[in-house]
Amino acid sequence: MEDFLELTVSATASGCIYALMALSYLIVLRPTSIINFAIGEWAATGAFVGVGVLTTLLWPRLDAPYPVAVAIVLVVLGLLGWAVERLTVRPLVKRGAPVTSPILALLGVLVIFRETLTLLFGADPFPSPPPLGYRRLEIGPFAGAPQQFFIIAVTLTIFAGVWYFFERTVWGRAFEAVAINRRAAALMGINLGRVTALAFAAGAAVAGMAGLLISPLTSAHYMMGLPLAIQGFTALVIGGVGRVEGALLGGLILAFAEQLGARYLPIPSGLTLAFPFSLLILFLLLRPTGLIAPREVR
Amino acid sequence: MIRTFIWIAAIIAASAIAFVLGGYATDVYRKMLIWIALALSYNFLFGTAGQVAFSHFAFAGVGAYGVVILSTKLGLPFGIAFIGAMALCALIAFIVAVPSTRLEGFYLALATLAFAQLFTVLINEGGDLTGGTGGIAGYSLPSIFGLQLRGPWYTVVLVLLVAGTLLLLNRLDNSSFGRACRAIRENPAVAAAMGINVRRTKVITFTLTSTLAGLAGIAYAYTDNVINPPVFGLENVFLLLFMIIVGGMGRPLGAVVGAILLYLAPFFLEPIVGHGYLVIFGILVVLAILYQPAGLAGLIDRGLGLLRPRSQS
Numbered sequence: 190m191e192d193f194l195e196l197t198v199s200a201t202a203s204g205c206i207y208a209l210m211a212l213s214y215l216i217v218l219r220p221t222s223i224i225n226f227a228i229g230e231w232a233a234t235g236a237f238v239g240v241g242v243l244t245t246l247l248w249p250r251l252d253a254p255y256p257v258a259v260a261i262v263l264v265v266l267g268l269l270g271w272a273v274e275r276l277t278v279r280p281l282v283k284r285g286a287p288v289t290s291p292i293l294a295l296l297g298v299l300v301i302f303r304e305t306l307t308l309l310f311g312a313d314p315f316p317s318p319p320p321l322g323y324r325r326l327e328i329g330p331f332a333g334a335p336q337q338f339f340i341i342a343v344t345l346t347i348f349a350g351v352w353y354f355f356e357r358t359v360w361g362r363a364f365e366a367v368a369i370n371r372r373a374a375a376l377m378g379i380n381l382g383r384v385t386a387l388a389f390a391a392g393a394a395v396a397g398m399a400g401l402l403i404s405p406l407t408s409a410h411y412m413m414g415l416p417l418a419i420q421g422f423t424a425l426v427i428g429g430v431g432r433v434e435g436a437l438l439g440g441l442i443l444a445f446a447e448q449l450g451a452r453y454l455p456i457p458s459g460l461t462l463a464f465p466f467s468l469l470i471l472f473l474l475l476r477p478t479g480l481i482a483p484r485e486v487r
Numbered sequence: 488m489i490r491t492f493i494w495i496a497a498i499i500a501a502s503a504i505a506f507v508l509g510g511y512a513t514d515v516y517r518k519m520l521i522w523i524a525l526a527l528s529y530n531f532l533f534g535t536a537g538q539v540a541f542s543h544f545a546f547a548g549v550g551a552y553g554v555v556i557l558s559t560k561l562g563l564p565f566g567i568a569f570i571g572a573m574a575l576c577a578l579i580a581f582i583v584a585v586p587s588t589r590l591e592g593f594y595l596a597l598a599t600l601a602f603a604q605l606f607t608v609l610i611n612e613g614g615d616l617t618g619g620t621g622g623i624a625g626y627s628l629p630s631i632f633g634l635q636l637r638g639p640w641y642t643v644v645l646v647l648l649v650a651g652t653l654l655l656l657n658r659l660d661n662s663s664f665g666r667a668c669r670a671i672r673e674n675p676a677v678a679a680a681m682g683i684n685v686r687r688t689k690v691i692t693f694t695l696t697s698t699l700a701g702l703a704g705i706a707y708a709y710t711d712n713v714i715n716p717p718v719f720g721l722e723n724v725f726l727l728l729f730m731i732i733v734g735g736m737g738r739p740l741g742a743v744v745g746a747i748l749l750y751l752a753p754f755f756l757e758p759i760v761g762h763g764y765l766v767i768f769g770i771l772v773v774l775a776i777l778y779q780p781a782g783l784a785g786l787i788d789r790g791l792g793l794l795r796p797r798s799q800s
Contacts, residue, residue, distance in 0.1 A: 224593045277773055289539060290776055292593060293732060297772030300725065304765040415721070419604065422597060459612040466601040466608070473598045474586045 191332075192452075198333035200448040201441065202406075205344035208440025209399035210421025211428060212351060215436050217392040218425075220367040220384050222288055223278065227295045228396040229418025230302035234269065235262050235397025236409035237306060240317045255320040262401050263394045270393025273298055274386050282385070299414075307411045317404035336405045343402060344437075347395065352433050364388070423469040429478055438480060443468065498650050505642035513642060517710045519750050520645040521703055526730050526746035527652045527739055528699035533728065534737035535660060536692045537672030539592075541724050542583065542599035543700045545606040548719030549576050550701030551708040552610060552617060559626045560616060566631070569705065576701030577694055584693035588686060603721060610716045622715025641709070648706050652699055653739060659695075660739070668692055669737070729772050735782025744783045 213228045242258040253261075277294045321335035328338065355361040366374040367384050375381050399417065400409075407413060420443065428439025446468055451461040508516055529543045553572030557563045563571065587598040610617045617623065628636055636644060659665050667688050670678035679685050708714050726749065734745020749768065756764035775782055 222592075224596075277777065280777055286776075286780070288592065289537070290780070292539070292596075293728070294773050294776040296725065296728065297732075297769045297776070300729075300769035301766055301773070304762065304769065308761075308763055308766070419600070423601075426594075426597065457612060460608065462612075463605055463608040466605040469601040470598060470605070473590060473594060473601070477590060477594060 194330050195332055196448055196452060198331050198337050200444045202333070202337035202340045202444075203448065204424075204441035204444030205340050205437075206399050206403045206417070206440070207420045207424040207443050208437045209344055209347065209395055209402070210417050211424035211436035211440055212348065212433065213392045213396040213399065214421055214425050215430060215433065216351070216395065217388050218430055220364050220388050221278075221282075221291075223291050223295070224422070225295050225389075225392065226292070226418055227273070227299040227302060228392060228421065229414035229416070230299050230306070231266060231270065231393045231396040231414075232400030232403075232417045233306055233409070233411065233414040234302060235266050235400035236317065236404035236413065237310060237315070237400075238262050238265050238397070239401035240315050240404060240409045243318055244315075259398070259401065262397045266393040266397030267390040270389040270391070271386055273393075274389035278385065278389065279382065299418075303411060303414055310409075310411065312411060314408040314410035316408045317401075319405035334406070336402075340402045343398070347398065348433065348437055351395075355433055360387070420465060423465045426469055426472050426477075427480060429480055431478070435480065442480075494650070494654075498646060501646045501649075502639075502643045505639040505646070508639075508642075513639070514710075515751075515754070517642055517645055519747060520642070520649050521707050521710065522727075522730070522750045523743055523746045524645075524649045524652050524703040524706070525700055525727060526734070526742040527649070527656055528696040528703070529727050530731050530734075530737065530739060530742035531656050531659070531668075532692060532696040534731050534735075534742070535665065535672070536668040536689070536696075538588070538689065538693060539596040540599040540693065541596060541721065542603045542606075542697065543727060544719045544721075544723045545603040546576055546580060546697040546700040547704030547707065548606060548610065548714075548716075549579055550704030551714045551719070552623075553701070554705045555623050555626060555708050555714060556616060558629070559623070565629045572705055573698060573701060576704075577698045580694040580697035580701075581690065584690045584697075588689035588693060600721070603724065607716055607720050610719070618715075620716060622713060624713040627712050628709040645706055645710075648703065652703075653743075655699075657739060664688070664691075672737075726768075729768055731782075732772050733775050733782055735784030736780070738782070738784040740787065741782045741784035744787070748783070 210228060210232065213231075214224060217223055217225045217228075239258045239262050242253050242261050243255065244252055273295075277298060278291045281290045281294065319334070319336040319339070321339055324335065325332060326335045326338055353361075355364060363374070363379045363384055366377065366379055367381060371381065400413070403413075403417075424439035424443045425436060426439070427442050428435030428437070443465060447461065447464050450456075450464050451458065454461070504516065505513065525543065525547060532538050532540060532543070550572050553575045554568050557568035557571045558565050561568075583599070583602055587595055587602075590598055610622075611620055613619065628641070630636075667678065667683045670681065670683055671685055671688055675685050704719075707718075730745035730749045731742055732745075733749060734743070735741025752768075753764050756767065760767070779785060781788070
């Protein structure tokens with residue numbers, strides 16, 4: 190039982206990271222129909238920027254306090270997302286290029302980001318200091334690393350914020366309107382270009398936070414992006430692309446399936462790597478809309 | 488008639504090169520031919536038919552692992568192992584294609600990416616059968632009808648592989664099937680309204696091109712006489728995709744030019760910029776999509792157009 194409770198904490202923490210990646214896809218996908226595979230590398234960039242600010246990696250004797258690192262990661266990634274949208278996506282959308290064009294261009298962006306990180310920091314992993322230290326933390330019957338609880342708390346805060354944005358603010362309603370019908374939204378006076386730019390900036394900031402949050406557990410390294418990108422869209426497909434809650438649910442289901450499978454199923458540990466892919470294929474075939482269906486268009 | 492002559496002359500010229508190259512250059516030349524064969528079939532799938540699939544190298548892997556396992560681990564005669572590996576490719580491709588071609592747009596990309604990753608996990612964890620992370624080595628191409636294909640003659644086989652793939656896909660491209668594929672790429676709903684069976688066309692295209700990838704994989708298995716998992720992973724699929732985008736989507740000429748350029752470029756770039764050549768590839772891809780969607784093939788067309796006298800316009 191104790192074992193199971195500990196597993197619950199660690200699975201919830203991983204699930205939160207997957208959920209943030211899924212959320213990053215979703216924020217861009219809803220208004221633009223573009224699936225941005227580059228967000229994995231943006232998470233890695235977030236991790237490196239964070240580690241750079243927190244330790245003396247980028248600047249001698251910098252080691253800034255954690256909130257400063259969070260702020261810098263959000264701003265830097267937001268700017269990067271905005272710049273990528275301006276430089277690669279907007280010209281294509283303006284030209285009326287098919288929707289696969291920006292998706293392929295973003296694959297090019299993915300490689301540019303990853304290889305630039307490799308050139309800047311080399312192939313060695315960089316340890317990232319956890320903000321709450323290393324002591325084992327117990328909250329009621331649940332026990333785990335402080336970072337795991339920290340991940341869960343920050344993720345829930347981000348999801349609450351994004352949910353509030355989509356459901357309660359004018360800008361969020363504008364996003365939804367664009368997702369439902371681009372042309373009608375434009376006719377209603379919604380600035381499509383601004384919505385797209387904001388979507389990329391916000392998506393990049395969320396991905397960067399996911400990278401920063403997971404870095405104390407895995408350390409920052411140049412190969413961390415692609416697995417996160419794959420886990421993210423698996424979570425997205427499980428939960429459904431229509432709703433913010435879907436991303437959270439999908440991430441948690443994926444992480445629990447992964448960790449419970451690895452712990453209790455009698456199969457070789459290497460084969461548990463096949464779990465998410467099998468789950469992804471199953472969901473694509475049986476329930477391509479995901480578990481939570483998009484809201485009915487009224 | 489003249490076309491046939493040009494074809495034969497090109498095949499002879501490409502084969503003749505094999506007999507003058509040294510050991511290292513032969514290796515480079517052979518891999519380049521395999522990249523070209525893969526780029527040609529991928530171009531038909533992705534460029535002409537518009538299916539963004541990430542499974543092409545996985546099918547090359549099915550072919551390579553299939554033929555080696557059937558012939559060395561199960562001891563089947565090479566001819567039967569060869570046919571068996573091809574049949575396995577076609578069968579798996581068909582099984583993947585039937586449900587996944589039903590998926591719209593990038594969902595096909597996700598499904599094929601999951602399949603490709605699943606394949607990598609399986610060959611890594613296959614134990615004795617697949618040799619795990621180390622792969623399989625220490626086998627060689629048996630003699631076929633008493634003929635031992637080795638040295639430059641094996642390179643000739645690879646030239647014929649490229650020529651055969653090119654001929655088959657060119658013929659398909661110019662047939663009503665090729666036009667159906669393009670129509671589906673541009674607008675599936677309109678294509679269906681014109682009486683094209685969209686599902687069937689998509690499934691046939693996916694199965695055929697993936698089986699061609701398997702054939703190239705079989706050819707690869709006997710170039711180094713070593714196969715291991717990383718070759719058939721995602722990294723190479725990205726490179727293949729980039730070759731088509733830079734070369735020119737939907738054009739066999741583009742696939743050939745793109746494959747040659749991106750395969751050879753690292754040999755020149757690596758001494759200068761080290762690993763940074765991948766950044767250059769990424770920038771090239773973004774620039775190609777933004778400013779030259781017709782790729783290098785489009786540039787070549789424009790160059791030839793300038794040379795030609797402007798009699799007809």
